[in-house]
Amino acid sequence: MSIELNNPSNPESVLSVRTQNSVLADLRDRIAGAVYGPGEPGYDAARSGFNLLADHRPAVIAVPANPFDVVEAVRFAVDEDLRVAVLATGHGPGAAADGALLINTSHLDSVSVDPVNRTATVAAGVKWGPVLEASAAHGLAPLLGSSTDVGAVGYTLGGGFGWLGRHYGLASDAVRSFDLVTPAGEALKVSADAHPDVFWALKGGGAGSLGVVTSMEIDLFPVATVYAGNLFYPASDAAAVLRRFREWAPAQSDELTSAVTLMNFPPLDIVPEPLRGQSFVMFRGCWSGDIDAGKDVVDEWRRWKTPEIDMWGELPFAAADAISMDPTDPMPAMVTTEWCNDIADGAIDVITSNVLPRPGAMPLILFAEFRHAGGAIAAHAAEAVNDRGRCDEFLLEMGAIVPDPHVGLAVESALRLTRRALEPYVTGAAYLNFTEFEERADRSASAFSEIHRQKIAAIKTDLDPQNRFCHGTVLS
Ligand SMILES: Cc1cc2nc3c(=O)[nH]c(=O)nc-3n(C[C@H](O)[C@H](O)[C@H](O)COP(=O)(O)OP(=O)(O)OC[C@H]3O[C@@H](n4cnc5c(N)ncnc54)[C@H](O)[C@@H]3O)c2cc1C
Known part of the structure; x- marks a missing residue:
């Protein structure tokens, strides 16, 4: 035909x-x-x-x-x-x-855990929730991110930075093998031993571009209980909290993955009463070592300034959704991202003036979160395909909701202008999982050093000479 x-x-x-x-x-x-x-x-x-x-x-x-x-x-x-x-x-x-x-892929929904080898085999349509639940039954945990509602395979193909990140690395570091259907329609098992170049490319570089991953085998980690949560400070403390965080976080053990989040909680019924319609700056994170030692670490913040709400505590890792409290109902959302080695005073000014509410005006940007990276995330960067998109100290994610299509352009331009104002303070590299739509295509190359970009482009040309898979990460 x-x-x-x-x-x-x-x-x-x-x-x-x-x-x-x-x-x-x-x-x-x-x-x-x-x-x-x-x-x-x-x-x-x-x-x-x-x-x-x-x-x-x-x-x-x-x-x-x-x-x-x-x-x-x-x-x-x-x-x-x-x-x-x-x-x-x-x-x-x-x-x-x-x-x-x-x-x-949503009907490819099988997940199985091998507690002896500490691995899980996860099909393409599985969300993190079932993987976490099946792993937790054996005192184990996968390297999921802030929400169990996200797809495990798609998240892993883009890297995968979660609350165990500084301790164990990105989710892509924990992959043992992928089952891949290539753009030519050939089924391949790829691993460190079989098609190692394709395996390397998929581990953080190949979402939607190198074929369809039908399943992956991943390592699980012995994490059952963590010390985790949020300290809520008034939004007016945002600059002080960010300045403290940038000095304090780099000295911490890799057992702590933490972040500072400026959040304008929408006035919606799904938001708990004390937060609804309010703005806060939160120190949040997850300590995956000895619980008492974790409490000592967070006590340093409590002694520095008493928070308005203190929700850090001992938590089964199976309840890790409680840390970020991400929404699960479908919504019209936009995100963008930057990496930086320091949170400069200039960056703090840009973020506070664009994300904090002013009298009579709610900002278009819903949240800005600086995650502390480094640790195992940076330690594995040099050999990883997305080496530029994971090697720095702090990862910024900004997000917005577009409640009405008429404000879509305004929201998009608020995010773009904020990114432009941040240019002097960031590296320009993208974290692929926090890019979407055309921005993902435009900024894909910035996640790779030039040598890795050339290598992955050659792998792409070899696997997909017609560029049939052209809706994901751009690898040319
Ligand atoms: C609420 C929320 C919380 C998040 N938290 C984090 C976080 O903490 N850390 C983090 O790193 N990221 C996070 N993300 C980003 C998320 O990891 C990425 O958006 C990821 O791409 C989602 O994958 P998905 O499969 O669920 O989504 P989809 O939109 O279905 O897919 C995303 C991309 O992956 C490709 N893809 C999916 N499945 C396959 C497959 N089987 N084979 C080939 N390509 C495939 C798709 O083509 C598409 O390009 C979050 C996103 C949201 C909305």
């Missing part, structure tokens, strides 16, 4: 051609899972995820029921000359999948 499907400049014509029943029937014959064309019941649900700003208009959606379906779906894309995009949970959308084959 010769239909011009691979023309992103004209998605509408692609869509109209794609609705041809015979083409959809062909894919339906080839896979056990579901197939949806535009306008069919199920199409809208299968193209949507957590971030409601993503508006993918794929020519066809495949929802594989098993890894063989993924192989067949990718081969179908090759036969039909379709671009391919991958969607797991929609927490980190890349460029819109208009006119492409969208592979929705």
Whole structure:
């Protein structure tokens, strides 16, 4: 069949051609899972995820029921000359999948834990919640991030910086192997021993660009109980808290991963009463060593200044969602990011003036969080593919909600202008997991040193000469 499907400049014509029943029937014959064309019941649900700003208009959606379906779906894309995009949970959308084959992995939901070898095998559609739960039953923990609602595989392909990061590294460091369906539709097991270059590229560089990962085997760590939580200080203390944090954090043990977060809690029912509609600066984190020693560390903050609310305490790591209190309901969200080696006075001025409320005006930016990195995150940076996107001391994430499409441009420009004002104080490298949409494509290269960029670009050309997987990290 010769239909011009691979023309992103004209998605509408692609869509109209794609609705041809015979083409959809062909894919339906080839896979056990579901197939949806535009306008069919199920199409809208299968193209949507957590971030409601993503508006993918794929020519066809495949929802594989098993890894063989993924192989067949990718081969179908090759036969039909379709671009391919991958969607797991929609927490980190890349460029819109208009006119492409969208592979929705959410039904690949198996997870198993091997407590003897301290590993988990996690399928492409699994969120961190089930991995954490299955691991915690054996006193073990995966290297998840701030939310159990995020997809384990997508998070790991972009690096994966969580509350055990300084102790054990990024999630991508803990991968033993990936099961990959290449852009040619070939199923490969990749590991340090088999296809080591592809394995290296996937560990922090290859979300959505080098094929579909159907499953990964990861290391688990002996973490059952932690000392973790938040100290809430008045928003007016933000500059003082950030200045203290930048001096204090680099001297701490790798058993502590901590952050300072400026947050404007929205006036919504899902926000607990004492926080609703209020702004705070929080010192937050997770100590994964001896509990009493962790309490001593946090007592230094309590002695420095008594917080308005003190929520640090002993916590089962299975309840780690309580640290960041991230939302789980789908929402229209924007994020951006920067790395810095120090939190300069100038950066503190930019952040406080753009994120703290002023009389009569709530800022468009919802939060800014400086995470303390270093530790095992920086220690493993040199050999990692995303070496520039993990080697510095502090990682800044800023985020906003777009409650109404009319303010979308204003929110976007508030984030962009704040980033521009920060330029003198940051390295310019991106942390890929905290980039989305076109920004991910524009800034992908900044996560890699030039030598690593050239190496991953060669791996990409070799695996995907047609650039069929062009909706994720840009590797050219
Ligand atoms: C509330 C929230 C909290 C977060 N907390 C953290 C955090 O603490 N630390 C951190 O590092 N990041 C964090 N993130 C960012 C998150 O890790 C990224 O957005 C990540 O890309 C999400 O992966 P996903 O599969 O859930 O999302 P999706 O949007 O479904 O996928 C994200 C990207 O990964 C690709 N992808 C997904 N699955 C596969 C696969 N099987 N094969 C190939 N490519 C695939 C997709 O093509 C897409 O480009 C957070 C995001 C949110 C919204």
